[in-house]
Amino acid sequence: MTTSPVEPRMANFRRIRHPKTGQVLDRGLILWFPGPRSFTGEDSVELQIHGGNAVVKSVLEALREIEDFRMAEQGEFARRAFDNNKLDLTELEGLADLLNAETELQRKLALQQAEGGLRVPYEKWRQEIIHCMAKTEAVIDFGEDENIEEGVMDEDDSHIGEIVRSGIHVAIMGPPNAGKSTLLNRLTKREAAIVSNIPGTTRDIVEVKLDLAGFPVVLCDTAGLRESSDVIEMEGIKRAKARIDISDIKICMLSAEQGESIDPMVEQLIDDNTYVILNKEDAVSQQELVDLSDRIRAKVKSKNIWTMSCKTGLGVDRFLAELLNVLKSRY
Known part of the structure; x- marks a missing residue:
């Protein structure tokens, strides 16, 4: 497609011509990468042309005139590599x-892996496994009382990459009318969930993706947890509990107006991975809030007790900063 010789691995500025008619189609760069020193390991040519539709179309049509030429299938270059x-x-x-990748953290981890970041630890684990197998077989064969070395999987962080890839799931749970949907809307800065004074408004899981300082977070607003005879509400509660069980972090919303009373269904889901938020702190005095926080801290398994007002925004930024610190320390 050019009348002048092309130097390998050099940016060659040439007139790009039709292979049969010789008509000039464009002027651009031709880069030739002879195999095996190329991305795919095969001979490769890159054409860097102007991006106009007519130019691209004419060059593609000209390439089709070359024998055995065809468009690459999806992922074919990677498969050949x-x-x-x-x-x-x-x-x-x-x-x-x-x-x-949609967030900065996903980009960084993906680039590290694409550049072979996992090959070294994987090969190290392989060698350690082989070593342990050899020692195990030696003990079986010779009966010597030797200890198999430990530490083969000391640095097994593969699950972290999977979590970052799919998003860090944060479930917002609690009784009805505690402010779960209001918190979701406050964190996403939009009306992602319906807010109402009617208990049981949220009956299905509302899921919103959030980029929190580069961390891909999937916020899940779940149905209010309580005993109910309503078939639809019961199904919503069932789905909520299933999502809460598989979440990476749990946020339990409680209303300061309700005092230290916690529904048993909610209390049994609170653990040391749960952040308990006393919402509506503007509805009680400061001393009442302090006393209530102490009583709830003594009552539940989680010691992470926070106070805020989702309605006014008081305390939300403080909790968000703490959540970000947790993400940084874990992921």
Whole structure:
């Protein structure tokens, strides 16, 4: 597609011509990468042309005139790179994650993996496993009282990459009318959930993706937890409990107006991974709030007790900063 020789691995500025008619289609850069020193390990050519629709269309039509030329299938370049041992499976996975990254943290982790960041620890684990297998077989064969070395999986952080890839799931739970939907709207800065004084308004899970300082967070507003005879509400509570069980972090909303009374269904879901928020702090005095916080802290398993007013926004930023610190320490 050019009449002048092209130097390998150099940016060659040339007239790009039709392979049969010789008509000039555009002027651009031609980069030739002879295999195996290319992304796929095969001979590759890149054409950097002007981006106008007519130019792109004419060049693609001209390329179709070349024998055995066809459009690449989805992921074909990556597959050929894998077939030619230019990329391993972890690097391919990292490349896919990089293309789908939506937050800064996802981009960083995906790029690290795409550049082979997992190959070294995986190979180290493989060698350690082989070493342990050899020692185990030696004990079986010779009966010597030897201790198998520990530490093969000391740094197994693969689950962290999976969590970051899919999003850190944060479930907002609690009794009806505690302010769960108001908190969701406050954190997302939009009306993502319906807010009403009628108990049981939220009957299904409202899920919102949030970029929190680069961390991909999936906020889930769940149905209010209480005993109910309403079939639809009961199904919503069932789904809420299922989502709460698999969440990475739990936020339990309680109303300061209700005192220290906690529904048993809510109390049994509170653990040391739960952040208990006393909402509507503007509805009680400061001393009442302090006393109530102490009583609830002594009553539930979680010691992470926070106070705020979702309606006015008082205390929300303070809690958000704490949540961000938790994400930084864990992920």
